[in-house]
Amino acid sequence: MDTALAAACEATWPATEYAKAGGFSVGRGLGAGGRVSSARAIGDWQESDIDAVIAVHQHWQQAPLFRVVDDEQRLIVALEARGFQCENPTVVMETATVELATVALPRGMASSIWPPSESQRDIWAAGNIGPQRQAVMERVKGAKAAILGQVEGCSAGAAFAAIAQGVAMVHCVEVLPDWQRRGVASRMMHQAALWAAEQGASRLALAVGRENMAAIALYRRLGLREVAGYRYYSPPEGEI
Known part of the structure; x- marks a missing residue:
């Protein structure tokens, strides 16, 4: 690394x-x-x-x-x-931010905000990302964003992104069960890259458990590669 x-x-x-x-x-x-x-x-x-x-x-x-x-x-x-x-x-997987930031998302499919909305906090809580882990997000200094994924006007997914050393790290990617396999995680990753590019980050990375083969396959399709x-x-x- x-x-x-x-x-x-x-x-x-x-x-x-x-x-x-x-x-x-x-x-x-x-x-x-x-x-x-x-x-x-x-x-x-x-x-x-x-x-x-x-x-x-x-x-x-x-x-x-x-x-x-x-x-x-x-x-x-x-x-x-x-x-x-x-x-x-x-x-740990990584890609150049520009590789994901070239996709223009339809309006209302994903957005970047801070602080997180209540719906984002609820989505994280449903994925075992409770108050203690959300407090980690609050401690981060510098550029950060809560990424919201939506389907049919409903809040469907949430992720956290923050930047240091020119690297945008994406954490806590969660999609509600009813909205899985609808492209929500993919759109949130694109949104994270769009936000990161606006902040001047040239790299986008994340960490994912090796047993989570479905997530690894998704990130590979998006162009991320294993670096550490x-x-x-x-x-x-x-x-x-």
């Missing part, structure tokens, strides 16, 4: 606070999910730094969790030697 993309991943989905533990940065998530509640390597680290990370997690009363880029083989070996288990493999990946490591339950 290149430097700008890594920085955008963090800046557009920030933890409540961070603590440095040797060569790691540890996020405090306050119940907003693994990405903001995990530790990641930010420089050279040694074995004792892993213990320092665990101590920070325990001080914050959150479960120890490491977010590890796929090519960080030394860290993977060190964590597995301690019995840590891999979970939630994730792929990461997974989480946590200790066996009750071991720490």
Whole structure:
């Protein structure tokens, strides 16, 4: 993962606070999910730094969790030697903003606003993106937008987009069950790209779980390609 993309991943989905533990940065998530509640390597680290990370997690009363880029083989070996288990493999996909921003959407199909409407908040809540995760969106500094997808005048989908380092990251893409397979997610991605282009972002990216093959297939059809990946490591339950 290149430097700008890594920085955008963090800046557009920030933890409540961070603590440095040797060569790691540890996020405090306050119940907003693994990405903001995990530790990641930010420089050279040694074995004792892993213990320092665990101590920070325990001080914050959150479960120890490491977010590890796929090519960080030394860290993977060190964590597995301690019995840590891999979970939630994730792929990062990217395209040039201009590739998606060339499609003109019919009026009333998608829009970009901030702050989010109540209907967008309800759509996220229905997809398990509740108040804690929505609070992450509020913390983001800089350009951001709530993307609304509509069908027949009804609010059908919602997504969140924010920009850092010239990269527009798209998070929390959700479509209500009654409106799935109607092109809503595709139109929201195009709308996100149109908004990002207006803000001067040259790249558009997102992270999606590797098990979500339907979403990955959609993003590939839209022209996004895999550029990086990461997974989480946590200790066996009750071991720490």
